[in-house]
Amino acid sequence: MRRVSLSGVLCGSGWTCPNSLCRNRRPRGRWQNCPRLPASPRARQPRPRPAASLRHLRGSRRNASRFAVLTNGAEDHGPAKTEAKVVSVASMALSMADLEDAGAEEVACKHFFAHTMPIQLLEASDDGRWVASVQAGEGKKSPLLRLWRCGPPKGLDCTTTLPLTALSSVQSVAFDGAAQHLAVSGQDDNRARQNLMVWDMSRAQGGAINLIAQQTGAETTCLRFSPFEELALVSCGPENIRFWKVKDKHIPGCFVPLGATGRQTNFTCLGFECRKMGHTNFLSPAAAEKVRVFVATGDGRVVQVNYKSRKVLAVHQLHNEAITWICSNDVFCVTAAADKLVRVWPLDFNSFYLHSSHDSPVVGIDVSSDGGKVLCSSADGSVGVLDVRTHQYQDIFRSHQGSIIQAAISDVFKELATISSGAVKVWKLPCLQQAHEFPVEDLPQVIDFHPCRHLLAVGFQSGAVRIYDVDTPALLRELRPSALPVLSLGFAESEGEVTLAVCDGGGGVAQFDEAFEQICAAQCPAGSGKPLVNSSPARLLWPGSRSAALLSLSGRSVAVLSIEGKVSSASFSLHGRYAVLCADNKRAHVFEAEDGAQVFSVSWGSMACHMLLADPSLVSPGMLLMSSADRLLRLGRVSPGKSELELEQTFAAHATVPHQLLVAGGRCISISSSEMACWDLTPEVAKLLEPVVQARGDSTEKAESSPVPAALEAAAEWAQIQAEETPAVPEGLLEAAMPEPATAPQPAAAEPKLAEPDEPSGPAEPAPSALPEPAVLPEPAALPEPAVLPEPAALPEPAALPEPAGMKPDSTATSEAEDVIEEGRDADGCLEAREMIPVPHQPVARRKGRGKGRHDHKEVSGEAEARWSLELAGVQGCHVTTSQSIACQLPFRLCFLLGKEVALEDYTDDSSQPKRSLLPSPASPAEEEEWEAIAVDMDPGGRGVGALFMSPARMCLRRFADEQMEQLELPHYGAKAALRLMGRQMAITAGSCEGGSRVDVWRFGAGASIGVGAGASRGPWATAGLTAEVLGLELLRGNEFAVLTRAGLTFWRCDDECDLDTAAGFEDLDATCARLQFQSAEVPAEWDLSAEFVAIATGVAESEEPCQLVFVASAEGVPHPAQGALWIHDADDNVPLSLLPLSVSGRVTCLSSHGPILALGAGPALYTLTPAGAGAAARSPAVLDLDGDVCALRLLNAESGVVATAANTIWYFQLDQDCLVPLQSFPPAPQHMAAGVVEGVGALCTMSGDGLRLWQAQKHEALEVARLPITPQLGNAHADEPCVALHVAEDAVFCGFLDGTVLVFDLHTCNLASRTSVPLRPGSEKNRCCGCCEREGLLAMEPITSGDTTHFLLGTSFGRILQAKVGLNKVLSLEPSCFSTSSVSSIGSMSRQVQSCTCTTGIFTASWSGEVSIWTRDTSQSLQMRFNSWRQRLAKLPPLPAPPRCKCALCREVLESPPMVACFLPPKLLAVTQRNSSKLILYSCQDGSIRFQVDLEPALLPVQRLIATPGCVGAALCVCARNRLAVARVGETVDVEEAGPLPGSSSAGEGSRPSICLSGTSVWVQTQAALSRWELRAGPAG
8 A cells, every 4th residue: 555644653553543643543444445335225226117118129220330230248358259249320329239130030239329420431440349439510519439348248438438529420430459549530621631640549448549649731532540550540531541640649651552543543442461360560671571451442453562562562452432431351341332242252353153043232250260251231220241251141130221211000910011112111029120122213202001901002103003912011002092192191990890091182081991992082181291091980081271171071171270389299199089289399299089179288308200099098198209309209298278287208219309109019119210129118108008998979969968987987997907917126117207197085984975966867886996186076967078178167176074173064053153143243244154064083283372352243152163284295306406305225215304304105015005104303502593404414324313403502413213313512613514324334524514514424323432532422422623715524444434625635535443452441542542534635736725615436447456546526627727627536545547527518416335336416407427547537428417417416327316406306317218207396496385276186286486387286295297488478678577476266376476467377288377567656755765766666466256257456566456357268357446444564365155255255365554455245145346334344454664775665575574464264263463563463354453462472473474274262373483384273262283294394584484374274474495284173072
């Protein structure tokens, strides 16, 4: 070991003690002998289950270069053997297959993705260990070269990525014989000069490749290293053959004198008279006179050139067309040419040994090292092997030449048919092996399989339709319905007969019977797109620009399907029931194919190019498959009434946009112009794609029937599929992110509800266990058709639940409670008794306050009273700020910060939902002391969780393990403290405190008291001072760790042998031993210690003797100013290994390592590196693009991990699958929240800084279904206008903004329905109390209802109350207002059921001065919004002090913290509290008098929100403070009981005002970092 001592005394073990008391201590052994950490268990790795996996990929050929080579599949240090693997190009991927599989029924392939564009060149080294692939440059992008290492276990491992920024195109790539150098030739940016570059790749396995020479010269088409001299090359090109030699960073060269031979001759390729692995750097003079170079030409000749004299010896005519490739050895020469021949020649070229004829020009060949086999690549994409000994040729696989136009699939015959220019091909599934080929001269346009017979129908540009018999195979018949191009054709079933429908470019539709005789013809109005033919029902879909015509095959118009935006693609569903139109606004609209009725719409993350919908998608759940404009294949699950997918997975395999998706036999085939890919679908997804067998009648029968039974049946089937699965941990992780299908709560034992006499009774509902989860379903007869949106009046009522203890049902005779209400009724009639929201009994935890006052009710017996409590039922969200905001370990457990708490999710169970728990923060002895979690970590086994909590005055460390908690008091490091758990007994903390920077080691349990002193058990076990600010802390093996500071890198070891010596009775050892020992690392000379360090990680290098590595990354400036850098240090020998630049697009923010894999986050992208020895190589470009800058990163194993972004999202990622699963996501900066019911499903709407989010309220959590940006609707000039109100009404969301803008979003389509600008007045001297009030502002908005009409009251900063009516298409129209007041800060209302309608019976307005106005009305007289129907009362509160800096009501500071909070408490109370008061006051709605006053606890002050539940006796009032929640029962007295702290709340001050809303018996609270659900429960009083 290398010993470095910068200060202190060097110990015998090579460690430097931080104190000077270590004298003559015994040697303790070497660092290398320390026990290593056990390997992470791999039996239950958390792998999210992908819905599809790539099985085969075939890429079409578009260039005339070699695209298949032979490689070696043996171990690097194993015995040498003949090449056994074939590596070929499949568009932008590399495919590896066994050479022995040639001619097999199915060739097993591995596919490797790293390029982002099609691969242009492919080259392999002579030993078969290295492969180079080059993707072409496009536009401003330069060509990119990747080096791949061949061998087990991966097959191909990308070790080096080399951007060729100096070149615009690449013509040739070559390896030298020893695979130590790489040569590249290409043209520079201005295409004026040819560049020749040579790279040293001796350390390429570790990622290091260096440019050693560069030269410009003549144009080159082929370049090869000489096997006879070191660093010598030979090239050929138009009219030139050159010899080159690398010397002094240049490559001087000399021409071969060609004379007349070279005039107007294009030399295409060259080879040497040498065995493939028979390279030598020394030739005797006699041998040098004999060896030759064979150079091929574009006219079929081969020129022999003497290697020593550089003279032309002979010219041989070997082919009639251009020779595309030549391979030679010391026995024979093989040539491939454009005349479709491959020939094997003796070296005298008198006559060939053998030749093989191919179907298309051969563009490349490769010969095995023993010369026994020749690998051939043809221009049509086929790859085969020619056996030189047996003269047999066998195909490995085939592909297309040129673009793939269209495809068809046959589920009966398990075949795929494709068309391209010049060929119709039939492929076997799933192996994608070519079965038949039909050459064609005309350009094919469309293709379809016969549903029963083994026939193919192909339409052509000339207007011909040809029927091919696949069994023969031969042309069966040719049809000519018209002379116009065939745009579409398809087989349709009608009344048991199969007909062929053909559409031409003029709008003509012709039908043919089973004998292919024309039976009818029709003329249709032609659209701008290509029409589609549906089988059953027999329909024709002809898309236009913004709509599509749905026609029958006879030409009769069925419906016109209109959508918002331009049509980007059109399709029928998988089994033909629905028509799907995709728009350029990233939405898909689904219509009934029978009558064109719209069913629903769904949004995606990218513009759709082709969409495939499974028919069960209307009966929750269903599957959608889509190819998008970003070249991804997307799969998602969708349910009716939702505007976004419940789960979406994306898969990348295409270089161009897939334009067609086909499904059959549990597989999906994606077709693009350059590839066809076969995907295996999981059994669960494949089952959802099966057709749903259900009766279809005429329109009359459909109108009378209800889709509810089918929906319930499909939902029950989905639930059964999920229940039958017993997934491992990774599958449970994926299902945790997948929202469960909704199931309704099982009804209590009650009598069944009978249908009303005037209503038709619907079909019987299935058993409760088969019900889906959203609230109680409406009566089947009341459900509208799927294509018709329900009217607001037809919305179902919230679920009716059992009464609370002590209450009697409404059906009983007049109870005492009803008598009380009847006596308390006033002339307004607004005190009519309402049924309470029933909740099950729950005991109350504790009481926080009690108040009494005037009460004009009769005494209510204790049996009628109920006590309310709030119980936390679920929480979601996260709070990601630093690199220590998350922690995870295997078996998979995730821990992350959630405001003041720490959240723990356990995925080790096989259940679909993880076990979630909140780890509590420390108790606060002082009310003003607020704790907040700042860092979290888990021990290597994942059993224990450690968290740092900080308050303004203190800091502590809590460890949670085995349902026990232990707390240690720490020095106050500040918010940048670092924490690492070392096993189950030790923790390491580091940071800066008042005494300077320090590192401390803490011991938990009994070991904490050893050697610390008598009675002292809570202090640090060991401590040491640091000279600079702490930047990072990471664990090494055993008891070792590394600390990164501004001064450099130090390695530390915890030595507990002193404790053992002391316990054994040795003298004076306790005073001389040092528990912490350290070594200082040598900093590279190029590294600037003043630059900004970012992250540190530790790992293990893969080598014969694995060593510990430490990685230190900088954001920028070290040593390259324009990009970050990576310092790799050997921790075992304490020596720096390398300093490498990081070619990433953003600033590096964090690192994580697992074994040899290093992952780093840079900006919003995730990168991976593979360190090896003294270097590192980028394994791939940005592996994953995320939704924000990376803040925290943890690798679980070499292929998966967890990453957190600044968008408050925690993702689980799988590198080998390119898979992302969101584990937690929550919008920052909450402002408002509202709840409602849409089609019987609870809906939540939240307004945050990033826009409007729509959620579906589920049992344990809220599922986000849509995000609606607000900035495009408001415009950039008003983008910063705050939202002042948010309401759900009329199946829409109404958003009011300060500038008077009211946006209305339809909840069915998730689109903007209307936009209204409230007329506001300019500022005046009367209203302008300071200089900032320039205009009137909208401050409050409240919905009020009268019968079937909805109005909104709009309050402004000048005290005006405007009234707006919701009209047709959700448009607001202003009307005269019935209300007026001096000023407005908030508006509220209460409603009740009157004559089967919901009507507003009370309204209040609160002013800035402390005045509350109350209006009530008697709805028994009239339901109209007339002025004389309202009665006004005033309630005076104590005057409010003026704001500290401004009296202007429009100041945003005052707007975010209103002077008073109020809400109605039905049936006749108004609850009010002021910002500067601890009183909760309840006023009477009858006369404005005070009924109750309650003193609130300081923890509930200031009150931020009030919300009440409807009820007549024992109504509940929820009191929400900044970080606390309480519930008050209002009856004879007022009892206030605190529910507990709000998850995700922050102690950061006034900027985190929570939002609250009520949905049934659930109270939803949105804090700064979480959305929590609280269940409102009731029990008997006392």
